[in-house]
Amino acid sequence: MHIPVMKDEILKMMEEMPSPPARILDTTFGRGGHTRAFLDGWPEAQVVALDQDQAALDHGQEHFKAELESGRLQLIHSNFVHLDKALPNQQFDVVFSDLGVSSPQLDDAERGFSFYHDGPLDMRMDQSQGLTAADIVNEWSANELADLFFQLGEVRRPQKVVARILEAREEKPFERTRELSILIERAEGWRKKGHHPATKYFLALRLKVNRELDVIEEALPVFMNALNHEGRLIVLTFHSLEDRIVKWGMKNRTELGRLVNKKVIPPTREEQLKNPRSRSAKLRVFERLKEEQ
Ligand SMILES: C[S@@+](CC[C@H](N)C(=O)[O-])C[C@H]1O[C@@H](n2cnc3c(N)ncnc32)[C@H](O)[C@@H]1O
Numbered sequence: 117m118h119i120p121v122m123k124d125e126i127l128k129m130m131e132e133m134p135s136p137p138a139r140i141l142d143t144t145f146g147r148g149g150h151t152r153a154f155l156d157g158w159p160e161a162q163v164v165a166l167d168q169d170q171a172a173l174d175h176g177q178e179h180f181k182a183e184l185e186s187g188r189l190q191l192i193h194s195n196f197v198h199l200d201k202a203l204p205n206q207q208f209d210v211v212f213s214d215l216g217v218s219s220p221q222l223d224d225a226e227r228g229f230s231f232y233h234d235g236p237l238d239m240r241m242d243q244s245q246g247l248t249a250a251d252i253v254n255e256w257s258a259n260e261l262a263d264l265f266f267q268l269g270e271v272r273r274p275q276k277v278v279a280r281i282l283e284a285r286e287e288k289p290f291e292r293t294r295e296l297s298i299l300i301e302r303a304e305g306w307r308k309k310g311h312h313p314a315t316k317y318f319l320a321l322r323l324k325v326n327r328e329l330d331v332i333e334e335a336l337p338v339f340m341n342a343l344n345h346e347g348r349l350i351v352l353t354f355h356s357l358e359d360r361i362v363k364w365g366m367k368n369r370t371e372l373g374r375l376v377n378k379k380v381i382p383p384t385r386e387e388q389l390k391n392p393r394s395r396s397a398k399l400r401v402f403e404r405l406k407e408e409q
Contacts, residue, residue: 120149121214121394122383126350127157129376129401130210134346137161137209141342143196143335146218148176154210155183162188166202168195168242169221195242197331199338207347211339214352215332217241217322219393229322231297231314237290239318239325249321253296254289258282268329268357269320277303277317293318319355329357336365340372343404348376354396366402376401 120126130137138161142151145165154163163183167173173191176184183189194202196213221241222229228238228249237250256264258278265274280303281290290296297314304313323329339349349366353359359380366375381399388395 118147118149118219119391119393120153121352121391121397122381122387122399123150123153125381125383125399126150126212126352127153129348129350129399130154130157133209133348135209137347139206139208139344140164140210141199141203141208141212142166143199143211143213143339144215145176145191146172146214147220148180150212150214151176151180151189154212155188162190164190164192164203164206164208166192166194166196166199168193169218170243172218172220175220195331197335197338199335199342203342206342207344208342209344209347210350211342211347212350213332213335213339215358216328216354225293228293229318231293231300231312231318234292234294237293237296239322241326247325249325250290252321252324253281254285264324265317265320267320268323269316270357271316271320274317323357329361332358332361333365336362337369340369340402340404343373345404345406347404349402349404351400351402353398353400359398359400362400366400369402373402373404376403 136158140154140158140161140163142154142163142165145151145167148165151163151165154161165176170193173193176191180189184191192202217229221227225233225235228235237248237253239249261278261281262274265271265277277300280299284290284299297312300314300317306313343349351362353362383394383397
């Protein structure tokens with residue numbers, strides 16, 4: 117069963133608002149766990165949900181039939197960075213983002229995110245867009261690959277793996293996730309028990325393929341402008357680079373609003389034990405001013 121991360125803390129942030137939210141935007145629908153909690157928590161509210169993955173929306177069409185038919189829920193295929201184009205001139209009381217990939221995307225070998233389960237080296241959340249992980253691994257220069265693994269994967273010395281990738285692709289281009297993860301395993305060896313050596317490399321590729329950090333940075337001001345006065349932007353991040361962007365994006369907009377909590381909110385220990393995916397979660401909330409200053 118899908119468990120929405122930090123659901124209680126998120127609902128509390130919405131309950132504290134001066135009036136119940138009437139229009140809610142979930143920018144990362146996924147399996148709809150948070151959307152379901154919003155619909156149940158505020159039966160009068162209208163929820164609009166976006167996802168760039170058509171498979172997520174297809175699943176939603178099946179599981180939210182009643183809400184879609186009654187018009188309480190609207191599902192839209194779009195990257196949230198294009199919010200202005202997907203929903204021009206619309207304002208919301210709550211804008212919510214649960215960033216990154218979903219468990220079904222990670223678990224489905226055919227999507228190419230997994231270094232354990234063999235699949236095509238793809239990693240696109242939106243399969244209608246162009247660049248795949250295989251394109252990067254097969255076409256980028258040694259310097260470009262090393263920079264990518266260093267900057268987005270935070271791998272301190274990626275040169276050995278990069279050299280092996282260049283040798284291997286001379287023989288045959290990479291097509292499958294296991295070809296790459298086995299190569300990394302052989303080049304790096306296991307340093308930390310339970311932590312596959314390919315983790316950071318795969319993270320870097322995934323972030324690049326989906327432009328994950330760029331789209332958050334571009335989308336934050338769009339989300340804030342789409343908030344009604346006293347509306348709240350609620351964002352869940354899952355790693356430090358993402359969180360840094362959200363933290364500064366929120367802190368630097370004092371003319372528009374304020375951070376509700378100075379410090380980031382972590383999941384409880386109980387939730388971390390129950391749901392391992394929640395372990396690295398961080399919650400930040402921004403509130404738009406009552407009136408513009
Ligand atoms: C972590 S999951 C969300 C899970 C969801 N909150 C739930 O409880 O089921 C993230 C989802 O957001 C989507 N996503 C990630 N980045 C996106 C973006 N820039 N625009 C639209 N959807 C995005 C992914 O395709 C994925 O389905």
